[in-house]
Amino acid sequence: AGQRPSLNIAVQDLRTILEPVDASSVANVSWRVQYSIYDQLLRTNYNDNFRLNFALAKSLKQIDAKTHEIVLRDNVKFHDGSMMTADDVVFSLSPERLRGEKAPGAAVFANFLSSIADVQKVDDRTVRLVTTTEDPVFANRLGAWGTQIISAQAWKAAESYDAWAARPVGTGPYRIGEVRTGDEITLIAHDEYWGGQPPFTSIRFKRLPEIAARIAGLKAGDYDIVTDITPDHISEIDGVSGLSVAGGEAMWFRFLTFAPLKTPILRDVNLRRALAFAIDRDALAEGLWNGRAKALTGWQLPIFGEINDPDRKGVSYDPAMAKELLAKSSYKGEEIPYPTVGTYYPMQLPDNQALVEMWKAAGINVKLIMCENWDQVDNLGGINDSSGGAFYADPVSMLWQILGPTNSLQVTGGWANAEFNKLGHELETTTDLAKRKAAFKRMQDIVEIDDPCITPLHSMPFIYGQKKDIDWQPNPLPQMYLGPKLPSEPVA
Amino acid sequence: MLLIAIAAPLIAPHDITAMDLRHRLDPPFGFGGTVSHLFGTDDLGRDVASRLYFSIRTSLLIAFSATLISVFIGTAIGFVAAYFRGVVEHFLLLLIDVQASLPFLIVALAMLAFFGNSLVLFVGLMGLYGWERNARLARGLALAAGAQGYAGATRQLGAHPLRIYLRHILPNSAATLLVAATVTFPEIVLVESGLSFLGLGVQPPMTSLGVMVGTGREYITRASWMLLAPSIVIVVTAMAISVLGDSLRDKLDPTLR
Amino acid sequence: MTLLRLNAVSRRYPIGAQVFGQKNFLTAVDAVSLEVRKGQTTGVVGESGCGKSTTGRIALGLEQADGGQVLFEGIPLPQADTKDWRAKRQRMQLVFQDTLAALDRRMTVGDLIAEPLIIHRIGKARDHAQRVLELLEAVGLSRHHQALYPHQLSGGQRQRVVLARALAPNPSLLVCDEPVSALDVSVQAQIVNLLMDLQREHGLGILFISHDLRIVRHVSDRIVVMYLGRVVEEGRADAVIDRPAHPYTRALVSALPRLPGGFEHYVPLPGEPPSPADRPQGCPFHPRCALAKDICRNSEPPLLPTEPERQVACHLVTD
Amino acid sequence: MTSFVYYIAPKILRAALSIVVVVTLTFVVLRASGDPALQILGPSARAPDLEAFRQRWGLDQPLYIQYVHYLWAALQGDFGNSMLGGRPAMQLVLERMPLTLALMLPALALNVLIGIPIGAYAAMHRDSWIDRCVMMLTVLGFTVPSFVLGLLFILIFSVTLGLFPSGGADKWQSFVLPVLTLGIGGAAVIARFTRSAMIEVLSQLYVVAASAKGVTWRQVIHYHALPNALIPILTLLGLMLGGQVAGAVLVEAVFGWPGIGQLLVISVGNRDLAVVQVILLLVALTMTSANLMMDLLYGVIDPRLRTNRSASH
Amino acid sequence: MLTMFARNSAVPALLSAAPPITTCAKPAMKIAGLTVAFDGVPVLHGVDLLVNKGEAVGIVGESGCGKSVTWRAVLGLLPKSASINGEARMEDTNLAGAPQAVLDKFRGGRIAMIFQDPASALNPVHRIGAQIIEALRLHRGLLGAAARAEARRLLDQVGIPDAERRLNAYPHELSGGQNQRVMIAIALAGQPELLIADEPTTALDATVQAQILLLLKQIQRDTGMALVMISHDLAAVAAVCDRLCVMYAGRIVEEAPTRVLLTDPQHPYTRDLIGAIPPSDGPRTRLTSIPGGPPHGFLPSGCAYAPRCRSTDGRCSNMKPDLARVSSQHVVRCIHVGEGVRQ
């Protein structure tokens, strides 16, 4: 091959902490950049039904109910040229970095890897992972987020954690080049990448918050890829010669949560159910999102496979039902607060306003309250926007991940349900499929019928505008993978 | 413009929040759109014309009252600074300096942080916009009227300072302050647009010219009418107001009659 | 009967910044004494910047003297901008030179003249209109001027309005600060005649400030000549002009163009008028005085009587 | 010279005092309006992480203690670290400051270079149709929001003509559009102001006198009228500087310009106090020093102010 | 005591010399039928005036009668709203309404003008040296050191001590009298044939007024230029000028040699004007005041002064008076005087 191209990407926002397990890295805009800098032990192939592949691990063997052994890939070189060893893996998963109460990775650990209790080095190429309980999704976790392996030596050599977090050393296809805080990040090809030569010599992520400016920049030829295109703007790129629109398939979703414990009017279960039935999700997906989003009606995603109950319907747009429920409720037209920041998610404000209109049509008086910060949103309770995605093909990664006792709805005291928490725990710790199925079913019943606290809206597609000839495939998740094509080495 | 503002509920063909998600971003009448949506529809399929009428109403309300407040506060502080010399004056000048070096964003945050967001409050906040310029101006005018001119003459007649400031200096400064206000007006509409975008401004379901411009800019190529309609209104209003300001100044000044 | 008496009043103005360090001062008025009697006019003459206006403002209490005393009808003036002080305004009034600036251009002549009546609550509101008409008539304006604005009047007419305004509260003292300097000779004559008529009718005491010796001589009973903030000569008007004693007064008198004759008697005064910011040692006039002797350079001559009703501050004259 | 010190010292004192007030005010406002932990970690962050974050940055202490700590450190030259990335706030801001200045100063120059000639020209042709058109155009100039103008420029010059890059700040070509965008609104204001200042000056006696002296009209304008009209324009220019910072925020967003305007918005949004403080500090410093410079410039242009001023003012 | 001043009597000596007789005079400027209207409102109604070379002519009249407008019209200094008609000839060129290019050849060079308020007639932002040198460069082509030397000489000539240092001064650093001297120096820089002094001393102190007037007179004598002095102060003009013109409402109403005019005024307005000046000696008398004000814009059908005139009769308000010659050098615009003497 001749000269490799370099890539210019205009993004709507950028964060400069590049340590993947840092608390502030739990954000779409961080994952997008970090995904090409690191490798995890396993790799989820999002474009192939979330199938798990070997990455830094070349084999995974369950030794007993709570113990797994990993053999590491050979000849993996860090960005600084040093070799990756079991020590690096142990350190990467150590309490100092990840598992400790005060570790920078505590948040990521709790979200993705909470079952890991211990990590032991067996030899230079072998590591044992011990979990607290049985873990039905153990392998999935290793391929989700948080098992990025960094160089223990480089960590120790760093002046401070802050200095480290600004330029960590990983094994991924690109290393960190120039970083201009809040403005741009340049990644440079890591030519000794174990998976082959990266296709681009460098990748520059440039912050450009104005969508019109991003599109204009793409058209002017200043950028190769621009992110966060909303469906309304697709037509501006689609027709242009040399440009194309990519992405749209999404495993990321938007939903609404209710905080009955904070907002007394919402105590009424029928009202909450009516709220859910009054939403015309198709209108949002088809009308507002130009068909680029898919309506989401329940918590069973096709990729979950066996655990799903094929007969389950979920919620649907049913004005009659909404009326009926409303009649049964004690609701008398009181104002229900709907605090929102309005600009956090793409198309958030249009969604908000459309929802308010739909509720109005159903006879529910919801008041949209624009907030400037999350404190205000938190304090007001009522109805809240939220989003989340499936990192792996299991409901643990969706419903439980979103509503679990450590997550914001429960922590801030908006909603609590002991039964739900108990079932969720079971879902997470038993490998018995029947038990898991039952738990999952009951959990859905709780959040849909008995004590609704959440209602799904639609998928949130990641749409990119790009030059036609750029060879990359977008994910259904915010991560952008720009490295070389990796061989398929599925985990059994 | 004022007429439209007053009559907005009567002439608006559609409810401003009535949306039609299947007729989003319809172009204006004459550009492929229908008569029912004269200026087309916006990103939620709402009628741009109706929203425009209501926006004019909100924006005029905000900008007028805010300009009034701004001029009032500025004038009051400027006069007080001119009347009291010494410590009081230095303190007020300090206040003016502080405001001048404080980006308005911070002021807006402060107000919202302590008082929450509501239309009345928002008007009050916008009223803080540019007061320091008016204060400087008013102080200068009062000082100029000072000892030598008519103010000194009235003082020596035995008039109370309040009378001097309210009956003499104020009417005489009015013309200049008025002209300053005509410049403040479009600025307030634009600042409001900026703030609306940061979630600090006019809240949905209400709408304003600023909100419309703010939303419209995303659609500058896709649905330019969303941006053009409010922009043209702002420009025309600003021109009308600057012409009005000039003629009002001439009207108020007996020497120009 | 003495209406107004200034006893050695002084006024200094700070110059330069006031915040730090040593203050510098400019002495605008230095131990000036003069008096105005009921029904009489005292004229003050001198070059620009010699402190005439300042003296006038002090006499009215518009400005506080740094030293000395101002007695009006035998009583010291109250503190400026107090209630008492404002009440006193009724008795003493100022007539300005710059009438365009001194009249609020947004008020009609009628309102302007009525304002002092309102301020001092003189008479009932409904009688004001009548009083305004009387005043207009007194200063030689007519009813139709009432509705006009200052800029619609000529300079002379404006000066009449200022006069009417000053007369409205029935004062006993008028301080006229260059009332006619900006006017044409023909209008000047009108105003001067009017002023003298009013004085005769109402028994006003007038302090008449001007740099025009010709006018001052014409209207005044007594003349005070000022130079650099000090009184250099004082006496009966005709005596001072016809027989000037102080060299400065002589120079002033000689600079008057005569009709006919022009500058036949002109005695040129060397140098430029000095600034009050750096006053010379000794007699303030000595740098420009052709007759200056050593004593003039060293000590300041006091104001001493040379004949009845006449005082001069010059070493050479009083010796 | 000493009189100059007297003249400038109170101004500096007041500027310093106002900076202290600004710093304090910002501190209180930013701390009282929204929790940085929530802003930075996002709404779905877990409680322990929030707690840890607060502890790490001392946000769990009472406000006044935080303030005292902040002030004490600031007095020692430590302006704190950015909560987003942990780098010293000062370093962060200083990195970007030159770029914003590189935007503002040419824009200011543009204000002057476009605004003054246009205003002067309109004044010379007062009440003609040229004058009226120009004045209408200026209304357009300051009512069109800068973000709209910027986008229009990008569409015309980058997308359609391909003359200049649409964003970034790496080549000299990248400067053209943002500077134009930022400069035009101000130029409109300056033009209006220049016009009225010129009309005022042209009616002055010395302009008539210069003509009587036999000076040609061109020279009268350049040598006699303009320098005098510049004095009030300078005042305006000083005042406009503050507005330019606000303008920079929007223009930087449109052009992806890595200046402090964007940084300010990001930092305010995240309640990243240290960075906001440093920016405001520098903005205030720039403003006050610019105003001082204006005062010096007055001295250069208007000799009446150079010599000992009287106490009034 | 008067003997003390004997040493300083050089200047009065200069003045006591008899005024020059200008019989063989050639005209420096001849104005005929000059009219000016602002936006259609007439201000000058036909001014006829002759200024001979080397002569000092005074023009008096009350404020607004058109004294300044006359000469500003001649020099093309009026705003665009003014429409100028008639003639103002300097040699063969008519300056009234002439284009800029023509005017530039005369302004400052052959005709110079000084103004009432010297402080505002000098540009506050330029050094006075630069302002003098500007004129020298324009009219005499002097540059650099030569210009500076000449500027210094001019300042010396107008009686500013320490000229070298004062060249670097700004107008605000000088007193009013000094500024007026600078104005005169600028006017002299072009070595004009005609100097127009528009109320040169109204803003100045009495002592300074005398100095400036005498300076002007002296320079006029020394250089042989013609001097036109405008003022409303008859006494001041009379002290300097050989001949006086009295203007009223945009016309010249009387013109005569100074002595004649003062001792034998013919026009009622001139008489009233003289009567309005407070006497500088003798008893205090009531002054003659002229009732009413001058007409504005369009004149009454007859004599413009008729409404204010003390000796008016029925004919005055109907008949427009022409300039009538009383003696060889004395003309008056009054029907009462003109009758019978008309030629």
Ligand SMILES: Nc1ncnc2c1ncn2[C@@H]1O[C@H](COP(=O)(O)OP(=O)(O)OP(=O)(O)O)[C@@H](O)[C@H]1O
């Ligand atoms: N408020 C002030 N601050 C500082 N200096 C002042 C003030 N008022 C007057 N002066 C100075 O005091 C001196 C006397 O001023 P004043 O106005 O009394 O003079 P004047 O004799 O009335 O002069 P003119 O004939 O020009 O009116 C002047 O040098 C003036 O500059």
Ligand SMILES: Nc1ncnc2c1ncn2[C@@H]1O[C@H](COP(=O)(O)OP(=O)(O)OP(=O)(O)O)[C@@H](O)[C@H]1O
């Ligand atoms: N630019 C102008 N526009 C309109 N009218 C003007 C203008 N200049 C002068 N006039 C009018 O022309 C008339 C004559 O003015 P001019 O200045 O010649 O008077 P003057 O005799 O010089 O008076 P003064 O003694 O006050 O200087 C006045 O009535 C004046 O109002």
Ligand SMILES: [Mg+2]
């Ligand atoms: Mg005075």
Ligand SMILES: [Mg+2]
């Ligand atoms: Mg004149």
